[in-house]
Amino acid sequence: MIATSQPSPPPTIHREDYRPPAFLVDSVDLHLALHPAATRVKARLALRRNPAAGPSGTLELDGEALTLLGLRLDGAPLPPDRVRHRADGGLSIDGVPEAFALDSEVEISPAANSELSGLYLSGGNYFTQCEAEGFRRITFFPDRPDVMARYTTTIEADRAACPVLLGNGNPDGAGELPDGRHWARWVDPHPKPSYLFAVVAGDLVAVRDRFTTRSGREVALAIYVRQGDEDACGHAMDSLKRSMAWDEQTYGLEYDLDVFNIAAVSDFNMGAMENKGLNVFNTKYILARPETATDADYEGIETVVSHEYFHNWTGNRVTCRDWFQLSLKEGLTVFRDQHFTADQGSAAVKRLWDVRRLRAAQFPEDAGPMAHPVRPDSYVEINNFYTATVYQKGAEVVRMMRSLIGEADFRRGMDLYIARHDNQAVTIEDFVQAMQDASGVDLARFRRWYAQAGTPELRVRDAFDESSGRYTLTLSQSTPPTPGQPEKLPVPIPVRMGLIGTDGTDGAESPGAATLLLEEAEQDFTFEGLPSKPVPSLLRGFSAPVKLSGLSLEQLGVLAAHDTDPFVRWDSGQQYAVAEMLRLVRDLRAQRPLELPEGLAANIAALLERATDDAAFTAEALALPSEDFVADQMPVADPDAVHAVRQFLRAAIGTRFAGAFAALHAELTDPGPYRIDGMAIGRRALRNACLSYLGRAEQGDGLLRAEAQFNTAGNMTDMLAALRVLADSDSPAREAALARFHATWKRDDLVLDKWFTIQAVSARTDTLQQVQALAGHLDFDLRNPNRVRALVGAFAAGNPAQFHHASGEGYRFLADTVIALDAVNTQVAARMVGPLGQWKRQDAARGTMMRAELQRILERPGLSKGTYEKVSKSLAA
Ligand code: TRP
Numbered sequence: 001m002i003a004t005s006q007p008s009p010p011p012t013i014h015r016e017d018y019r020p021p022a023f024l025v026d027s028v029d030l031h032l033a034l035h036p037a038a039t040r041v042k043a044r045l046a047l048r049r050n051p052a053a054g055p056s057g058t059l060e061l062d063g064e065a066l067t068l069l070g071l072r073l074d075g076a077p078l079p080p081d082r083v084r085h086r087a088d089g090g091l092s093i094d095g096v097p098e099a100f101a102l103d104s105e106v107e108i109s110p111a112a113n114s115e116l117s118g119l120y121l122s123g124g125n126y127f128t129q130c131e132a133e134g135f136r137r138i139t140f141f142p143d144r145p146d147v148m149a150r151y152t153t154t155i156e157a158d159r160a161a162c163p164v165l166l167g168n169g170n171p172d173g174a175g176e177l178p179d180g181r182h183w184a185r186w187v188d189p190h191p192k193p194s195y196l197f198a199v200v201a202g203d204l205v206a207v208r209d210r211f212t213t214r215s216g217r218e219v220a221l222a223i224y225v226r227q228g229d230e231d232a233c234g235h236a237m238d239s240l241k242r243s244m245a246w247d248e249q250t251y252g253l254e255y256d257l258d259v260f261n262i263a264a265v266s267d268f269n270m271g272a273m274e275n276k277g278l279n280v281f282n283t284k285y286i287l288a289r290p291e292t293a294t295d296a297d298y299e300g301i302e303t304v305v306s307h308e309y310f311h312n313w314t315g316n317r318v319t320c321r322d323w324f325q326l327s328l329k330e331g332l333t334v335f336r337d338q339h340f341t342a343d344q345g346s347a348a349v350k351r352l353w354d355v356r357r358l359r360a361a362q363f364p365e366d367a368g369p370m371a372h373p374v375r376p377d378s379y380v381e382i383n384n385f386y387t388a389t390v391y392q393k394g395a396e397v398v399r400m401m402r403s404l405i406g407e408a409d410f411r412r413g414m415d416l417y418i419a420r421h422d423n424q425a426v427t428i429e430d431f432v433q434a435m436q437d438a439s440g441v442d443l444a445r446f447r448r449w450y451a452q453a454g455t456p457e458l459r460v461r462d463a464f465d466e467s468s469g470r471y472t473l474t475l476s477q478s479t480p481p482t483p484g485q486p487e488k489l490p491v492p493i494p495v496r497m498g499l500i501g502t503d504g505t506d507g508a509e510s511p512g513a514a515t516l517l518l519e520e521a522e523q524d525f526t527f528e529g530l531p532s533k534p535v536p537s538l539l540r541g542f543s544a545p546v547k548l549s550g551l552s553l554e555q556l557g558v559l560a561a562h563d564t565d566p567f568v569r570w571d572s573g574q575q576y577a578v579a580e581m582l583r584l585v586r587d588l589r590a591q592r593p594l595e596l597p598e599g600l601a602a603n604i605a606a607l608l609e610r611a612t613d614d615a616a617f618t619a620e621a622l623a624l625p626s627e628d629f630v631a632d633q634m635p636v637a638d639p640d641a642v643h644a645v646r647q648f649l650r651a652a653i654g655t656r657f658a659g660a661f662a663a664l665h666a667e668l669t670d671p672g673p674y675r676i677d678g679m680a681i682g683r684r685a686l687r688n689a690c691l692s693y694l695g696r697a698e699q700g701d702g703l704l705r706a707e708a709q710f711n712t713a714g715n716m717t718d719m720l721a722a723l724r725v726l727a728d729s730d731s732p733a734r735e736a737a738l739a740r741f742h743a744t745w746k747r748d749d750l751v752l753d754k755w756f757t758i759q760a761v762s763a764r765t766d767t768l769q770q771v772q773a774l775a776g777h778l779d780f781d782l783r784n785p786n787r788v789r790a791l792v793g794a795f796a797a798g799n800p801a802q803f804h805h806a807s808g809e810g811y812r813f814l815a816d817t818v819i820a821l822d823a824v825n826t827q828v829a830a831r832m833v834g835p836l837g838q839w840k841r842q843d844a845a846r847g848t849m850m851r852a853e854l855q856r857i858l859e860r861p862g863l864s865k866g867t868y869e870k871v872s873k874s875l876a877a
């Protein structure tokens with residue numbers, strides 16, 4: 001797509017400016033005649049004036065990259081003087097009646113659509129992506145989610161090129177046409193917003209299954225993939241059926257069509273899309289074989305398949321009034337997929353993953369130039385607001401609401417929400433109101449969580465009175481200012497907690513386990529009758545998305561060793577490690593010799609003593625906090641020092657515990673064929689955590705072990721873990737392994753992505769040059785979002801030491817990529833800007849270079865509005 005030039009800044013859309021649509025659409029009858037470079041789209045819309053809107057005789061239709069061929073109102077051609085062509089590509093039609101039929105015909109070019117929004121080609125097959133504003137690239141329409149209509153779609157295409165023709169809803173006829181063409185019709189009985197429209201056509205094969213709903217409805221399930229991928233759909237299909245059953249059991253929500261289709265595509269801007277009855281998925285979240293997909297990939301498939309399925313009720317049947325309400329469907333649906341996945345296996349370990357992801361992606365966003373509330377107040381480009389804040393923090397807010405009102409009332413609230421708002425386009429306020437009405441709990445203050453940006457900081461102090469046995473916990477909160485929100489109010493923070501005795505007895509709980517509710521800036525909580533001063537175990541299960549501080553190293557050590565709550569045990573260990581790593585950073589800068597802190601070593605020794613009790617947990621607890629997480633705790637980041645310290649610790653721990661790691665690595669070999677149950681996944685995770693440490697150990701056979709594991713691995717989890725160790729090293733086996741991996745997998749896009757990523761995140765000092773060279777590799781392709789994320793995204797967001805290379809070359813590389821990409825795919829380009837926006841966190845020299853690159857991007861003529869918004873906000877903050 002050619003980006004339009006930006007002579008003046010693009011307009012900002014404000015939430016407060018919401019007005020109901022002037023016209024409603026009762027039905028849409030679409031006819032698509034597919035041709036690669038010239039697809040014809042005919043649309044008949046049944047329109048009528050919206051009684052809820054003010055009087056208006058002007059119909060506004062959105063449109064983008066459409067060539068208008070004809071326009072008729074109630075069958076009569078519209079005179080040109082009643083039609084205005086808007087600067088943004090839309091149409092304004094004056095003097096329209098109360099109710100009327102509008103026929104339009106347009107031509108579009110799927111082949112020329114590299115934006116991957118609207119109708120596009122991927123590998124010769126046709127796919128659509130309409131969320132958020134892609135439907136306007138298919139036909140003229142009031143392309144906003146509060147216009148809900150019933151759709152009939154007729155698709156016509158060449159039979160040989162496109163044997164499969166799919167649309168929303170249920171199939172409603174098919175037939176032959178002259179010239180080797182054929183057609184199929186789909187009718188969706190449920191009114192829906194245009195962003196849920198979808199068409200898929202091409203040479204795909206179906207993997208089929210069935211599901212019988214609780215009330216006895218038979219649903220035909222199908223996953224459409226390219227020929228040769230049929231054997232890789234089992235996990236996705238299984239995840240789908242489990243999701244359907246879970247939503248019935250947990251929320252009483254049943255599927256509502258005769259068919260549920262999924263189509264997989266390798267060129268896709270995001271993970272997947274919940275189009276009604278026809279989900280479209282990035283192949284990354286469908287295809288899995290043990291030889292090609294890691295345990296993390298299997299986990300991703302289960303998560304995303306369930307997420308999209310759950311949208312059928314939270315998003316599709318009840319949808320968003322406007323895009324500021326995006327978290328209404330996304331936060332709630334992430335909460336639902338997290339809950340589902342936790343129910344399928346180890347809930348505790350799943351929670352650690354979710355929290356780590358929130359901290360890695362959302363906390364920095366909340367502290368950076370793009371910080372915005374879960375319900376934003378304004379945007380320039382809505383695609384920039386599909387963020388960790390809207391998704392992950394939104395899910396945390398739903399989770400807190402559930403813990404405040406209780407599980408039973410939450411379920412009642414969900415029932416009420418759906419009963420009240422089925423087939424409506426509503427707001428976050430409607431959702432909270434349903435929860436309030438169902439529970440009787442006043443959620444007035446709680447609503448601040450949706451309105452206020454920034455991560456609240458929770459501080460703890462405590463005091464113990466020996467004579468009375470009274471223990472006082474003082475909790476205080478504050479939220480730092482964010483762009484446009486200088487002042488913050490206190491938010492209600494549910495603090496799930498317990499008190500741990502200091503006598504070292506495992507899990508010796510003092511009385512008082514409870515959920516405290518911190519509503520004010522500061523509050524005291526007292527506990528009576530304690531024999532000795534306890535250690536407070538706070539935020540159990542990560543009961544609120546806040547940053548906790550105020551515990552001493554000693555207290556953290558007790559919690560890491562003895563808490564009964566797995567989250568606090570894990571987190572205290574991580575916080576302990578962060579504190580020690582920051583101390584080592586100071587040592588390094590003062591040129592003092594680095595030594596392995598004995599407290600940290602003791603924590604690891606304790607973990608290793610009971611390593612296989614819960615292998616998955618041990619693997620998580622053994623991992624050192626990421627470089628970014630440590631750097632985020634410094635007033636000014638020092639990526640070089642943090643990297644050096646983390647590498648030092650990996651080597652020192654690997655050396656100190658080489659014997660135990662080697663024994664575990666040998667013991668935990670997969671006993672039989674590959675399995676993906678929690679136990680087997682945990683064992684592989686722990687085994688590979690050991691290998692990772694052994695690979696850094698000063699002496700010993702870590703690299704030889706990695707080489708052997710690489711050569712004999714029967715699954716991608718073990719193969720990739722071994723390759724990662726080699727890729728980080730100077731081992732002579734490194735180049736051979738990378739070359740062999742490439743030769744073996746060069747025809748499998750998803751595996752090749754891993755080959756790019758593993759080199760992009762390598763700890764080696766020549767990684768920046770390697771990444772620059774890889775950007776010129778024959779297999780690198782700017783038009784494929786997965787490939788761009790695999791190389792450039794992984795490098796910029798996953799390799800801080802090399803991205804922040806003192807030369808500034810990492811910044812320049814990213815800016816060059818953003819500029820080139822903005823002419824190909826503006827959505828993906830804008831999403832790549834993020835790491836440059838963190839310039840305030842860096843020292844003056846780096847900050848200046850980062851700003852200069854942002855400035856260079858900003859000065860490009862014809863920059864897209866999405867990239868413009870990200871870059872200009874990054875510079876302004
Ligand atoms: N609604 C999708 C989801 O979260 C997100 C999505 C898929 C999307 N493709 C997109 C958002 C393209 C914006 C643009 O499940």
Ligand code: ZN
Nearest residue numbers: 307311330333
């Ligand atoms: Zn979603």
